Amino acid sequence: MKVLLVGNGAREHAIAERLAEDCELYTVMSKKNPAISQLSKQHWVCDIENPSEITKAVEGIDFDLGFSSPDATLAAGVSDALAKAGISMASPSKDAARIEWDKGFMRKLMDEYKIPGAPKHKLVNSLEEAARIINNYGSVAIKPLGLTGGKGVRVSGDHFTNISETVHYAEELIKKDGLVLIEEKLVGEEFTLQAFCDGTRICFMPPVQDHKRAFTGDKGPNTGGMGAYSSGKLLPFMLESELEAAQNIMRSTIHAMKKNQTPFVGILYGQFILTANGIRLIEFNARFGDPEAMNVLALLKDQLSDIFLSMADGQLDNANFSDESTVVKYLVPEGYPTKPVKDVAVTIDTRSIESCGAKIYYASVYEKGGHILTTNSRSFGILGKSTTLANAEKIAEQGCKFVHGPVWHRSDIGTKKLTDSRVSHMAFLRDKS
Ligand code: AMP
Ligand code: GLY
DSSP: OEEEEEOOSHHHHHHHHHHTTTSEEEEEESSOOHHHHHHOSEEEESOTTOHHHHHHHHTTOOOSEEEEOSHHHHHTTHHHHHHHTTOOBOSOOHHHHHHHHOHHHHHHHHHHTTOSOOOSEEEEOSHHHHHHHHHHHSSEEEEOSSOOTTOSOEEBTTTBSSHHHHHHHHHHHHHHHSOEEEEEOOOEEEEEEEEEEESSOEEEOOOBEEOOEEETTTEEEEOSOSEEEEETTSOTTOOHHHHHHHHHHHHHHHHHHHHTTOOOEEEEEEEEEEETTEEEEEEEESSOOTTHHHHHHTTBOSOHHHHHHHHHTTOOOOOOBOOOEEEEEEEEETTTTTSOOOSOEEEEOHHHHHHTTOEEEEOSEEEETTEEEEOSSOOEEEEEEESSHHHHHHHHHHHHTTEESSEEOOTTTTOHHHHHHHHHHHHHHHHHO
8 A cells, every 4th residue: 555644753753654564655754854764665855835846746656545744734735735636635634624723713613513621712803802801811821823833822820920911912913813812721731632533433542641841840941742641541630531521522523523514534633631620622733743643653553554544535443552651752952942952963772772662753853974963843752662651651761861962851751750740730629629
């Protein structure tokens, strides 16, 4: 089977690895990822947000299946262009991916179809209205509507110390975009739930908790994600009924998307927060998470290509996952995220990584003169998998030691100390309510 994959991060390396198990893999990348290119029968480097460049590059090959992975490619209509070129696509159309690239659309869909789990929210186009809502809600999240690489949302307490700073940011966004989304601030534990969708049916993957803050103890600026863990069917701080509530929100959303004439075929990613008052939905993405893809794909017992094919055909049946735990730690360049050192060589002791049971996924690095060099983004995801979370963490931590050079990682991700603190945070919030 010939499969076309668009994208070149660690998330796509994990997808490529699973697809290459039983398919002939072809890849389109914005920068050559040395590991993905090795897995590919053929690869092309071009502007992956330009659908016609992609269709031109891959013309002449009869693909059985296609998957466009990064959010910006979906918003640019890459799935649509490849579908038009005759490829069966397992990733969402531009209209379906709107659930990610237009937060206003997402909240309106939830309102219209009475999908539970939305925080109090308001789409606002005037400064007076923004000031009124901010004063009314008290603590808020101020959100631009479009894609911002996770860096556009600002929250009271974290980014604003007073109302006037908050109103000022809302004003800045209204001036830029004409509209801003204001939500009540939610307090709790965040987690990710991803699912395979075929437009009608949905199959859930195990829940994962990502770590957005740069430094140990969840301090410092937000990043693309410093690492994530999964611990089987549930995360340590959640109850089964709470996971089911999140699943219901996603199931209802897939039904609503179908009724809305924008059926969702692809990976639906729910970013949830468990609060003292139950589950709330923070946002939807129309793709796998990065790093969360590495956690779940390591646990998938079925062939990814079979699941993708069934999604593209509207015949999704089941997806089976092992109950093991996973920990992914991202190695990032020194100085990341504010002043990353780029174009610096790192050496990877692949054999030692393998022999300690870890796996390495290449993110934003490139090859020059036989060396692997850093960029200003995350460099490698190191995965540990085991029957216990403690062991998975140990394996990932050990694996990190075998990449030599100016890179660092958060050593607390997946540790008992940190996961225990999540459990006690939730216990505290539940007690208080
Ligand atoms: P988003 O881009 O919507 O995922 O938001 C980025 C981050 O901002 C989330 O992962 C949360 O940590 C935070 N955030 C977003 N919305 C809210 C909210 N309503 N209350 C509290 N924090 C939020
Ligand atoms: N890990 C966060 C994301 O992929 O959006």
